[in-house]
Amino acid sequence: MSWISDPGFTEDQPFGPQTLPYGVVADGVAVRVGDQALLLKTLGLGKCTEFVQGDSLDDLLKAGRPVWSALRAKLREIVRGTSAPKGAELVPIDTAKLPFTVGDYVDFYSSRHHAENVGRMFRPDGDPLTPNWTHLPIGYHGRAGTVYVSGTEITRPNGQKRGSEGPKFGPSERLDIEAEVGFVCGGPRAANVSTSRAAEHVFGVALVNDWSARDIQAWEYQPLGPFLAKSFATSIGAWITPLEAFSVARVPTPPLPNKLHDYLTCDQPWGLDITITVELNDTIVARPPFREMSWSFVQQLAHMTVNGATVRPGDLFASGTVSGPEKDERGSFLELSWGGKEPFKLDDGSTRTFLEDGDTVRLTATAPGEGGSVVGLAEVVGTVRSA
Amino acid sequence: MSWISDPGFTEDQPFGPQTLPYGVVADGVAVRVGDQALLLKTLGLGKCTEFVQGDSLDDLLKAGRPVWSALRAKLREIVRGTSAPKGAELVPIDTAKLPFTVGDYVDFYSSRHHAENVGRMFRPDGDPLTPNWTHLPIGYHGRAGTVYVSGTEITRPNGQKRGSEGPKFGPSERLDIEAEVGFVCGGPRAANVSTSRAAEHVFGVALVNDWSARDIQAWEYQPLGPFLAKSFATSIGAWITPLEAFSVARVPTPPLPNKLHDYLTCDQPWGLDITITVELNDTIVARPPFREMSWSFVQQLAHMTVNGATVRPGDLFASGTVSGPEKDERGSFLELSWGGKEPFKLDDGSTRTFLEDGDTVRLTATAPGEGGSVVGLAEVVGTVRSA
Numbered sequence A, B: 001m002s003w004i005s006d007p008g009f010t011e012d013q014p015f016g017p018q019t020l021p022y023g024v025v026a027d028g029v030a031v032r033v034g035d036q037a038l039l040l041k042t043l044g045l046g047k048c049t050e051f052v053q054g055d056s057l058d059d060l061l062k063a064g065r066p067v068w069s070a071l072r073a074k075l076r077e078i079v080r081g082t083s084a085p086k087g088a089e090l091v092p093i094d095t096a097k098l099p100f101t102v103g104d105y106v107d108f109y110s111s112r113h114h115a116e117n118v119g120r121m122f123r124p125d126g127d128p129l130t131p132n133w134t135h136l137p138i139g140y141h142g143r144a145g146t147v148y149v150s151g152t153e154i155t156r157p158n159g160q161k162r163g164s165e166g167p168k169f170g171p172s173e174r175l176d177i178e179a180e181v182g183f184v185c186g187g188p189r190a191a192n193v194s195t196s197r198a199a200e201h202v203f204g205v206a207l208v209n210d211w212s213a214r215d216i217q218a219w220e221y222q223p224l225g226p227f228l229a230k231s232f233a234t235s236i237g238a239w240i241t242p243l244e245a246f247s248v249a250r251v252p253t254p255p256l257p258n259k260l261h262d263y264l265t266c267d268q269p270w271g272l273d274i275t276i277t278v279e280l281n282d283t284i285v286a287r288p289p290f291r292e293m294s295w296s297f298v299q300q301l302a303h304m305t306v307n308g309a310t311v312r313p314g315d316l317f318a319s320g321t322v323s324g325p326e327k328d329e330r331g332s333f334l335e336l337s338w339g340g341k342e343p344f345k346l347d348d349g350s351t352r353t354f355l356e357d358g359d360t361v362r363l364t365a366t367a368p369g370e371g372g373s374v375v376g377l378a379e380v381v382g383t384v385r386s387a
Helices: A046-052 A058-063 A065-080 A112-122 A214-220 A297-305 B046-052 B058-063 B065-080 B112-122 B214-220 B297-305
Strands: A022-025 A028-033 A036-039 A090-092 A105-108 A139-142 A147-149 A158-161 A168-171 A179-185 A202-209 A234-236 A275-280 A283-286 A316-318 A360-368 A374-385 B022-025 B028-033 B036-039 B090-092 B105-108 B139-142 B147-149 B158-161 B168-171 B179-185 B202-209 B234-236 B275-280 B283-286 B316-318 B360-368 B374-385
Touching: A022 A036, A028 A065, A036 A065, A046 A058, A046 A065, A058 A065, A105 A297, A139 A297, A139 B139, A158 A214, A179 A275, A179 A297, A202 A360, A202 A374, A234 A374, A297 A316, B022 B036, B028 B065, B036 B065, B046 B058, B046 B065, B058 B065, B105 B297, B139 B297, B158 B214, B179 B275, B179 B297, B202 B360, B202 B374, B234 B374, B297 B316
Parallel strands: A105 A316, A147 A234, B105 B316, B147 B234
Antiparallel strands: A022 A028, A028 A036, A036 A090, A105 A139, A158 A168, A179 A202, A179 A316, A202 A234, A275 A283, A275 A360, A360 A374, B022 B028, B028 B036, B036 B090, B105 B139, B158 B168, B179 B202, B179 B316, B202 B234, B275 B283, B275 B360, B360 B374
């Protein structure tokens, strides 16, 4: 029996000792144990101690893989002990804040099902996929300064939208979610990161909701891509699950139809068998399967740096909307309501196409962990406020 | 006679007492006086002293307009004095580094001539401008982590390009420049910044060269915009000219053909009469006129934040390529060589379409200053290294 008595701290629960995600609460850097947080600055962590003294994960992100592995090993030992170590302090998790300084934020577009669904809706006469899609992981830069921690209220954005008499201005009428998996970078600044080295530059994994205003997007996105449709807010989970926790969740990615350029090939499976749950006002509306993503995070990171661009600690990149082949596996309302044409039902009897003011969206996710356990990704929750 | 004896420190020179741009040299925060730098940390600057003690402009950017105005007034007094004040130390400018921590980097597309030229080349059968262009300042997010100071060598990027038998991978064969004017943000973090308040959030102005790989761009940019074609490097001048130095350079922007939404209207002229000079290996190849830009920086900032997105100190946004109506006013090689079809001549007898290894590009710019003086923007220089 662990000295930590918390009903959520068992191996069949997402935040048991197999997970140990990192975050930052009011008192400092912490690791989540069930529904509590274990403060790190007061624990004896040997050479790792210096990296957990601040009020963010920034120092830990810079430290790199050897420190991350040593710290995780030490913490696994500590949380599995039968008596509390000197300096152990359990505190509430509800003061968790944005745990790191976001460097650059890149959003990919790596679900074939999502890209095809969007293509069918936006370009009904053409091929649903652009010709480049199967050759490279398409992505673009988002706004790092508006990445917010889970729980932050989301104000409906104003913007320009198409109107019958030219563009009109006002609150978005097609406010949407994008259920995504995000990767938090760390270790030394590097360019030309190979797929075999990419995992060394990824500290951990977190859920991301890339809030999107589809009407603003449709009017603005040609020719340079989404801008105000996305930049108002991106939500991320408060707890970053270490990449090492996913050792048994690794799966091959679905094959692509063409031969890949060498820099995108990968001799190790780096798909992840994560299943997301999307809840709207307590109704589960979708369960997007991350294992269906065509491009893995190691391919994304290799692509992002093959031109000489550097990745640095605190950079965040997200997968793009996770959608599976089934209707109830789609990670956006755009797809769930097929462009607003097919409203879907909630348990309270109401229907939705896009988000209404007051709606609360909650993303959670799990993956298989070692020994039959379950590894969790912390929730990303947000409630929509009127414009 | 000023106590500063420097042949470049006169009102008919770009870095005379009318300009006073800020930068960071090896010894700390400084203001440029001709071809020297005056260190600020050792000067008596009263209440402004605390903002110039670090090794970046970050504290000064956060301080906001009242401090910026007070500091500039104090420095104008100091540099015009006949004897050196206590603590005055002049040091070389050649150790200048990237002077601030770049938050988000946004690149606009606000030259109508440039957008029309690119549209004619890339979409010869359609309208050269997309329908949204005259209604909003189109922009997208670039990579903040690869903004480099002037003088940084630029390595030719590798990437995927279209080939006759599918995409091929290798060094870009269409490496280009984009001559732009950049705006460095400061003051309090804010959303919904009106055009009448936008100037309060802009600390100063710097030249930007947004290096671009046109072949990579052409293959990757649909549907989410430029990514690797731009993310390898963006160069910025080492000295940020304060916005206040442009008080007499303000001009109206050229009219747009349609009525603008209220949030983009502006009762003050905020175009700037800056003329850029583009040199390639000592040949002047273009003189792009910034006064021709259809969207001003206050409109760009109002647009960027109208959806609730915040702007914070250190955010950088650039104008987009500056091109005028004349052939020798075009700010990219793509336009100067008309897509590579019309090579242009250098003084050494060679010709260019796009950049060759070893080429050095230098951007400089001036604007009219008070009393017939000339206000300078510091050079952005970069030499191309092989991939």
